[in-house]
Amino acid sequence: MGFTRGFSGRKHSERDPRLPPGQYDVGSDWPVLTAEPTPTLELSSWTFTLDGLVSTPRTWTWSELQALPHSAYDGDIHCVTTWSKLAMHWEGVSLDTLLETAGVQPQATHILASCHTGYTTNLPLADVTDGKAWVAFQVGGEPLPVAHGGPARLLVPHLYFWKSAKWVSGLTLLDHDEAGFWERNGYHDRGDPWLEQRYQGD
Numbered sequence: 001m002g003f004t005r006g007f008s009g010r011k012h013s014e015r016d017p018r019l020p021p022g023q024y025d026v027g028s029d030w031p032v033l034t035a036e037p038t039p040t041l042e043l044s045s046w047t048f049t050l051d052g053l054v055s056t057p058r059t060w061t062w063s064e065l066q067a068l069p070h071s072a073y074d075g076d077i078h079c080v081t082t083w084s085k086l087a088m089h090w091e092g093v094s095l096d097t098l099l100e101t102a103g104v105q106p107q108a109t110h111i112l113a114s115c116h117t118g119y120t121t122n123l124p125l126a127d128v129t130d131g132k133a134w135v136a137f138q139v140g141g142e143p144l145p146v147a148h149g150g151p152a153r154l155l156v157p158h159l160y161f162w163k164s165a166k167w168v169s170g171l172t173l174l175d176h177d178e179a180g181f182w183e184r185n186g187y188h189d190r191g192d193p194w195l196e197q198r199y200q201g202d
């Protein structure tokens with residue numbers, strides 16, 4: 001309550017503690033940022049594949065993915081162009097579940113995420129394990145809209161949102177780092193919003 005806040009001495013200008021430095025709250029808006037044409041993907045032919053340094057390369061169909069345990073993310077997302085969207089509710093399948101099924105080889109250190117559209121983004125394996133990343137297909141209790149990556153996208157909310165590849169088609173596990181689309185074009189390799197890792201050299 002603003003009333004209580006006033007008495008506890010908080011200033012009106014105080015930033016929402018959920019906003020990383022340099023970010024603003026978009027409120028109920030949700031900007032769409034897409035570099036490539038938006039695809040139309042049929043659920044009947046949709047797949048998600050884990051390959052590279054896994055014990056068993058695996059491909060899931062839409063119904064196979066849906067049959068796995070779902071898990072939720074309640075929290076915020078942060079775009080490098082300075083907007084953040086707070087208190088979202090997402091559902092999907094944890095990447096832990098998928099990686100466990102495929103079996104991660106011990107040499108694997110990084111992943112390169114691919115999309116049905118050709119977009120790519122790279123991440124350290126440690127940033128997509130231990131409950132930090134999802135293949136997400138619902139937001140706010142509704143199917144993920146196509147413009148936002150539906151039917152399914154990668155969701156890695158603790159990093160800038162360019163890491164959350166829309167229309168994700170799979171991850172390749174690697175023993176080295178391989179730059180993705182924006183990372184080759186000047187964006188930071190890791191993209192931690194709390195450290196303002198926006199561009200190479202930040």
Ligand SMILES: Nc1nc2c(c(=O)[nH]1)N[C@H]1C(S)=C(S)[C@@H](COP(=O)(O)O)O[C@H]1N2
Pocket residue numbers: 030031032033034035036079080115117119147148149161162163164165166167
């Ligand atoms: N396939 C694909 N995924 C993408 C992008 C893109 O251009 N293509 N843009 C990224 C960027 S820069 C951001 S900020 C978010 C935007 O997601 P939104 O359009 O759902 O807000 O998607 C990320 N994932």
Ligand SMILES: [Mo]
Pocket residue numbers: 033079080081161162
């Ligand atoms: Mo972005």
